[in-house]
Amino acid sequence: MREFLGILSISEGSLHFWYKETMHTAMFVRRIPLARCSSRARCTFKRCFNQKAKNAVEGEDLSPRTSFFKIFGVASTFLTVGFAIGFGLNNGNHSFGSTTKLKDLKPLVYASNDRVQYALSNIVKIVGEDNITTSPGELKTHSEDPSKFIEAKDHEHPYAVVYPTSVDEVSKIVKICYDACIPIIPYSGGTSIEGHYIPTRKGISIDVSKMDKIVAIHEDDLDVVVQPGVEWTYLNEQLEDYGLMFGPDPAPGALIGGILGTNASGTNAVRFGAAKDNVLSLTVVLADGTVVKTRQRPRKSSNGYNLTNLFVGSEGTLGIIVEATLKLHVKPTNEVITMMNFRDLGDASRTVSELFKRGITCNAVEIMDNRQMNAVVQMGSGGDRKWYPDHLLLLKLSAVDDTSLNSILKTVENIGKTNKAFNIQVAKSKEDKEDIWRVRKTLLWNSLGWAKKYKPNAMVLPTDVCVPMSKLPELITKAMAMLESADLLATAAGHAGDGNVHVLVIFEPEQVQEAHRCINEMSKMAIELEGTVSGEHGIGVSEKRELLERELGTDTIDLMRTIKYALDKKCILNPDHIFRIDPSENRNPFK
Numbered sequence: 001m002r003e004f005l006g007i008l009s010i011s012e013g014s015l016h017f018w019y020k021e022t023m024h025t026a027m028f029v030r031r032i033p034l035a036r037c038s039s040r041a042r043c044t045f046k047r048c049f050n051q052k053a054k055n056a057v058e059g060e061d062l063s064p065r066t067s068f069f070k071i072f073g074v075a076s077t078f079l080t081v082g083f084a085i086g087f088g089l090n091n092g093n094h095s096f097g098s099t100t101k102l103k104d105l106k107p108l109v110y111a112s113n114d115r116v117q118y119a120l121s122n123i124v125k126i127v128g129e130d131n132i133t134t135s136p137g138e139l140k141t142h143s144e145d146p147s148k149f150i151e152a153k154d155h156e157h158p159y160a161v162v163y164p165t166s167v168d169e170v171s172k173i174v175k176i177c178y179d180a181c182i183p184i185i186p187y188s189g190g191t192s193i194e195g196h197y198i199p200t201r202k203g204i205s206i207d208v209s210k211m212d213k214i215v216a217i218h219e220d221d222l223d224v225v226v227q228p229g230v231e232w233t234y235l236n237e238q239l240e241d242y243g244l245m246f247g248p249d250p251a252p253g254a255l256i257g258g259i260l261g262t263n264a265s266g267t268n269a270v271r272f273g274a275a276k277d278n279v280l281s282l283t284v285v286l287a288d289g290t291v292v293k294t295r296q297r298p299r300k301s302s303n304g305y306n307l308t309n310l311f312v313g314s315e316g317t318l319g320i321i322v323e324a325t326l327k328l329h330v331k332p333t334n335e336v337i338t339m340m341n342f343r344d345l346g347d348a349s350r351t352v353s354e355l356f357k358r359g360i361t362c363n364a365v366e367i368m369d370n371r372q373m374n375a376v377v378q379m380g381s382g383g384d385r386k387w388y389p390d391h392l393l394l395l396k397l398s399a400v401d402d403t404s405l406n407s408i409l410k411t412v413e414n415i416g417k418t419n420k421a422f423n424i425q426v427a428k429s430k431e432d433k434e435d436i437w438r439v440r441k442t443l444l445w446n447s448l449g450w451a452k453k454y455k456p457n458a459m460v461l462p463t464d465v466c467v468p469m470s471k472l473p474e475l476i477t478k479a480m481a482m483l484e485s486a487d488l489l490a491t492a493a494g495h496a497g498d499g500n501v502h503v504l505v506i507f508e509p510e511q512v513q514e515a516h517r518c519i520n521e522m523s524k525m526a527i528e529l530e531g532t533v534s535g536e537h538g539i540g541v542s543e544k545r546e547l548l549e550r551e552l553g554t555d556t557i558d559l560m561r562t563i564k565y566a567l568d569k570k571c572i573l574n575p576d577h578i579f580r581i582d583p584s585e586n587r588n589p590f591k
């Protein structure tokens, strides 16, 4: 039996009814749009309300003295809760549903210039004059993507860049921005390439690079506590003496905050996973300045929501990471590089699958396609070694001792030969290994140099789709055919062990639209093959925002939007990144 208790509020064109479930003595609220209330319902509501008032006045169930207070009490409770729901929680862009649809939201409005200037005057008091700048150069650096293909317009550059040095400072700055409704753009090393830290609504760039301390190395537990401004290569240098290392290996210059912010990885991912697999705990400053720690340090924990990984890959849209406890790995010793060529991409892919199925653990599994290798041969960039213009598979292998390693190498060679590999070589000396790996590391510049021989004004756009491993040859073959028919040059290289490929699309300035069209088509191909638009670079404010909806479905994006609004109801944290949060905004030029 439901007993009608009253109306809580009228807001956003809806009546909020309050019922008591007498069987279970539970209270609940039912929200009915006014337009959908039948006249009968309106009458029932009126009758019930009148009856309650009548009963109260006649003292049927209440004494006259208490009835006044009870009616007053009930009425004020109704009003308070009604206000809370009607004008508080339900204000602006809040939704009660599990998912939040873009069309149901209102355009976002942020602080005026005057308000920002006042806020900045308070932020200076927190960080000191040396740790805040409005220099045009700094503002530009914090608005410029290394890829140069996504740019902030001049009027979008941040008002200021702030360099906090402690958790407390970050918290205080964020609280000021929250109160004044000023966008915040977290910034670490500035190496992300999808417009991740490009401000879309001015705001304040919070650069964590001065929070660069290694707080504690727990050698016996294989973990390390770091501030977000620690560079991963520096961290590995400090871990060298312990024989330990951090797993992900993105661009040199990337800092822990950004690595976690983008869920970055690299060539080591096949063995050590992406950033999300390498973090135990995070301390995060939330949108209103609250500081939370997601968990303690143990390797395992079943302690409720996995908040740690909620923040990993969130691109600064849910909170600012101010400290991280990272997993460490024992650095492989006794490591060699095996290289082998293939005429057919499918054979290379089958080799990788078979290695995995035979239980061979590789520290890296990289592929460079025949166009990429053709560029190496033509440019003579591989040194004295003889290189073939055919697909090249590079494997990093290690074992505890030489006997085990030799046994692994024998198996690898056999599997390769079964799949028509040729030119199988093993590099054991430091020099040999560096020579081979250099070809992999310099492929971007090598491809560009080669392309400029044919197209002097050539530019390159790196891509980052990822598919189930076995589908990689199909993806690369289809993508190359499409690019060729669009008169675009391209080479491909990737993390074959993860199905992640970077097709480098090379074009002249007048072909930029066509290049973007093809890249979008390639993303669609990856989605068709049950893959993703981004294996490691992330979404930012690139065209992938639109494609992500195709990959995951509208409801999944709407769920992300609910999470965003739940944690950041004023949408001040890196607005507009990953997915749209404002129906009036549309940055993507390629709809």
Ligand SMILES: Cc1cc2nc3c(=O)[nH]c(=O)nc-3n(C[C@H](O)[C@H](O)[C@H](O)COP(=O)(O)OP(=O)(O)OC[C@H]3O[C@@H](n4cnc5c(N)ncnc54)[C@H](O)[C@@H]3O)c2cc1C
Binding pocket: 146, 185, 186, 187, 188, 189, 190, 191, 192, 193, 196, 197, 208, 228, 249, 250, 251, 252, 253, 254, 255, 256, 257, 258, 259, 260, 261, 262, 263, 264, 265, 266, 267, 314, 315, 316, 317, 319, 320, 321, 322, 536, 537, 574
């Ligand atoms: C030449 C080159 C090679 C690359 N190779 C790889 C590769 O192999 N693998 C790979 O994964 N990526 C690669 N990248 C991309 C890039 O290196 C990674 O995305 C990297 O993780 C970005 O780190 P960053 O410190 O530069 O972050 P930034 O670019 O400063 O920021 C990245 C994102 O994280 C957010 N963020 C920054 N700090 C914080 C914080 N403290 N809390 C919360 N959010 C934060 C920012 O708002 C932004 O959205 C490459 C890039 C280049 C230019």
